[in-house]
Amino acid sequence: MTQPTLAVVLSSGGLDSTTVLAMAAANGYELHSLSFFYGQRHHCELRAAETVAAAMGVKTHRVARIDLQSIGGSALTDDIAVPKDRRRDPVDDGIPVTYVPARNTIFLSYALAWAEVLGAWDIFIGVNAVDYSGYPDCRPEYIQAFETLANLATKAAVEDKGRFRIHTPLIDLTKAQIIRAGTALGVDYQMTHSCYDPDPSDLACGRCDSCRLRKRGFSEAGLADPTRYTPGQHITS
């Protein structure tokens, strides 16, 4: 019997990372998914991540509790309002207040640590440089710099046992292409959560950048949007 190839997949319970899980599974990786509780106001995404892990046959799913609130500086963790119905396109409007300082660097650092402990060399992250919100830590040059760092940072790499790779299968896809690819792989997007500012019943607001990109993606993909929105928010886009 051959040993499975292990992958650590950053999973937020959202549309993008769930598609990444499906892609890694389709490529034969044994999945180990990692989520973070970092004081985000939309922490219901963690329940979505657990549901996703169970549905996708993830071998181990971990939630690391990390302290980003004491650092602050973002609408996702601070008392800063999440922007709604922004007049400009979320894709063209610069870096928004929902940017969390160094978030992907922190997430990837943990993924790297866990990968080293598990003996995995492959780390997957659902960053996307097309239909994205302007976050600097979603760009290919950033990912390349992290991969370089990973192979200098670790005992496993320095002892020349292998080479870490940061996989970003969504990086050149539009949201519509992501949704089509995931749908083709059998992903049920109803179990995923993308909204930054859900209502008390965890229904999506339909108006934040994340909801707007998601809605537009389903629309452009020509697929029904299974997202559960706060009543009255399903139609607008």
Next chain:
Amino acid sequence: MTQPTLAVVLSSGGLDSTTVLAMAAANGYELHSLSFFYGQRHHCELRAAETVAAAMGVKTHRVARIDLQSIGGSALTDDIAVPKDRRRDPVDDGIPVTYVPARNTIFLSYALAWAEVLGAWDIFIGVNAVDYSGYPDCRPEYIQAFETLANLATKAAVEDKGRFRIHTPLIDLTKAQIIRAGTALGVDYQMTHSCYDPDPSDLACGRCDSCRLRKRGFSEAGLADPTRYTPGQHITS
């Protein structure tokens, strides 16, 4: 009145990072120190870090509680014995079990996040490539890679407001040189804690790699070692 230049300094309460604080202060930086509770068995170092912060005139000191125990893989966080009285020199003996996977990457990521929120561009870390324990994330090429990453990862850098710098003033110094430099700047090393495996009264074991390097440093510097060791451990080296 000119604005002070802010520095984020990673502070473990140990000998090296306390010397770094003194050096940054001597260079006129306003100090903001960051420590981590990561489930380390030697968490009494956090009390030392608080004492140090108060003594060194640090403007803000933060302790981020982060979850490395769930990742495991190190004698500092797991049920793996801390090596004592190793026959070979700690400096020449490869990467030891006290290595914590990706620890400096995680620490620097948090420092970067906090620096961005504070508006600081200068991050100090007390890594050392001479009298060190063989950790890959203490080498100059690793630090350089992190600096490159920092300037791609962040909103502040991408919007071209400045450039992050990772300062490693100890990187080329021996432990004896570090101790001499700190002593010249008035550091009282009695308030610092280096031992990986202190006794229940928080006295240093005198036998782990960290204690042995520290002892040898004082000896080579020709200075009295103010460390409080478990009785009977002061003489051996």
